[in-house]
Amino acid sequence: xxxxxxxxxxxxxxxxxxxxxxxxxxxxxxxxxxxxxxxxxxxxxxxxxxxxxxxxxxxxxxxxxxxxxxxxxxxxxxxxxxxxxxxxxxxxxxxxxxxxxxxxxxxxxxxxxxxxxxxxxxxxxxxxxxxxxxxxxxxxxxxxxxxxxxxxxxxxxxxxxxxxxxxxxxxxxxxxxxxxxxxxxxxxxxxxxxxxxxxxxxxxxxxxxxxxxxxxxxxxxxxxxxxxxxxxxxxxxxxxxxxx
Numbered sequence: 001x002x003x004x005x006x007x008x009x010x011x012x013x014x015x016x017x018x019x020x021x022x023x024x025x026x027x028x029x030x031x032x033x034x035x036x037x038x039x040x041x042x043x044x045x046x047x048x049x050x051x052x053x054x055x056x057x058x059x060x061x062x063x064x065x066x067x068x069x070x071x072x073x074x075x076x077x078x079x080x081x082x083x084x085x086x087x088x089x090x091x092x093x094x095x096x097x098x099x100x101x102x103x104x105x106x107x108x109x110x111x112x113x114x115x116x117x118x119x120x121x122x123x124x125x126x127x128x129x130x131x132x133x134x135x136x137x138x139x140x141x142x143x144x145x146x147x148x149x150x151x152x153x154x155x156x157x158x159x160x161x162x163x164x165x166x167x168x169x170x171x172x173x174x175x176x177x178x179x180x181x182x183x184x185x186x187x188x189x190x191x192x193x194x195x196x197x198x199x200x201x202x203x204x205x206x207x208x209x210x211x212x213x214x215x216x217x218x219x220x221x222x223x224x225x226x227x228x229x230x231x232x233x234x235x236x237x238x239x240x241x242x243x244x
Contacts, residue, residue, distance in 0.1 A: 027214060027215050028214070028215030028216060028217070028232075031215070031217045031218075031230070031232070032063055034214065034215055034232065035060075035063060035182070035184075035232075036063055038181075038182055038214070038234055039064070039154050039155060039181070039182060043064075043068065044064055044067050044068070044155060045067070045069075045070075045150065045152060045154050046060050046064075046067055046068070046069045046070070046153075046155045046156075046157065047070050047072075047141065047153050047156045047157065048069060048070070048071040048072065048157050049072050049099045049156070049157065049158045049159070049167050050072070050073065050159040050160040050161070050163075050186075051071035051072060051073040051078075051082050051094065052075070052078050052081075052114060052115050052159070053078050053081035053082055053114065053115075054071070054081065054082045054084075054085030056159065057069060057071045057082065057085065057089075057092065057094075058085055058086065058089065060155070066091075067091070068091045069089075070092075070094075070148075071086070071092065071093070071094045072094075072095050072097060073094065073095075073096065074096065074097060074098035074108050074117075074136040074137075074138075075108070075110055075114055075117045076110065077110065078114040078115075078117065079094070079096045081114075082094055097136065097137045097139060098119070098136050098139075098160075098163075099138065099139055099141050099144070099160075099167045099170055099171075100138040100139075100140065100163065100169075101140065101166040101169035101170045102138065102140065102170065103138060103139050103143055104137075104138055105136065105137055106119050106135070106136055107119070107134070107136070108134055108135070108136035109121070109130050109132075109133050110130070110132045110133070110134070111128040111129065111130060111131065112128045112129045112131055113127060113128035115161075116128045116192075118160070118161035118163060118193055119136075119160075119161075119162075119163050119166075120161065120162045120193035120194060120195055120196070121193060121194045121195070122192070122193060122194070123190075123191035123192050123196075124191045125190045125191045125222055126193060139170075140170030141170050141171040142171060142172065142173040142174055143170075145174055145179075151179065152179050152181070153179060153180045153181065154181050154182060155181070155182045155184060156171065156182070156183045156184070157185070158184070158185040158186065159185075159186045160186075161188075161192075161193065162188050162192065162193040162195075162196045164185045164186060164187065165201065165202055165205065167185075168183075168185070168206075169205075172209070175206075175209045175235075176209050178210065178235045178236075178237045180235065181237070182234050182235070182238065183211065183231075183232070183233040183234075184230060184231070184232050184233075185202075185231050185233075186228060186229070186231075187199060187202060187228065187229060187230075187231050188227070189225075189228060189229070190222050190225060190226065190228065192227070202231075206233050209235075210235060210236045210237075211233040211234065211235055211236070212233060212234055212235075212236060213231060213232070213233055214232045214233060214234050215231075215232045216230070216231055216232075217229065217230040217232065218230045
């Protein structure tokens with residue numbers, strides 16, 4: 001008790017001079033630490049939607065060496081880089097398609113900055129130049145999971161430049177059943193693209209399927225305005241408990 005009182009007093013004193021103490025084990029501080037804490041399975045299944053050139057496809061292998069990773073990237077140039085990036089990794093499969101709310105084909109716009117390529121039109125805060133448009137095949141995660149006998153997904157990561165809600169809608173059956181344990185999705189607050197859904201729409205979609213917002217990471221601003229961040233949700237069947 002005395003030790004706890006000393007910690008609390010120290011934190012109050014530091015706040016008075018403008019400092020806020022946060023511990024690495026505090027939820028929402030370090031994404032990798034939180035993923036290791038929440039995902040307990042030895043060989044988890046990860047779905048990487050919007051893998052781009054492999055930035056977030058390779059990272060889970062450092063945290064979970066025995067993980068199985070399935071990555072999706074519709075961009076033609078980015079996909080070639082993705083294939084090269086995952087060559088040294090085991091148990092990683094890539095697909096040059098997109099995931100969305102319906103199966104079919106959509107016009108995908110390739111940007112001079114590959115991480116800005118999207119199905120959506122650039123907004124006032126967007127950057128890069130539109131270089132080409134091409135039809136991209138689209139599947140739903142629900143249909144892909146059935147076709148490939150995937151019963152459980154330990155982490156669904158979505159970084160699709162404003163198209164995240166459509167990916168979630170196409171994963172509705174998996175989400176409703178709780179087959180997807182953790183969701184990490186980029187959310188764009190700023191005017192990077194036209195037609196972006198509001199935050200409350202995504203929050204309600206997840207809440208209605210029994211998912212809880214666990215942490216917000218990599219919060220970015222453009223000209224002092226919220227621009228984008230990564231949101232981490234877990235299904236209520238997965239209840240993280242930290243030691244006191």
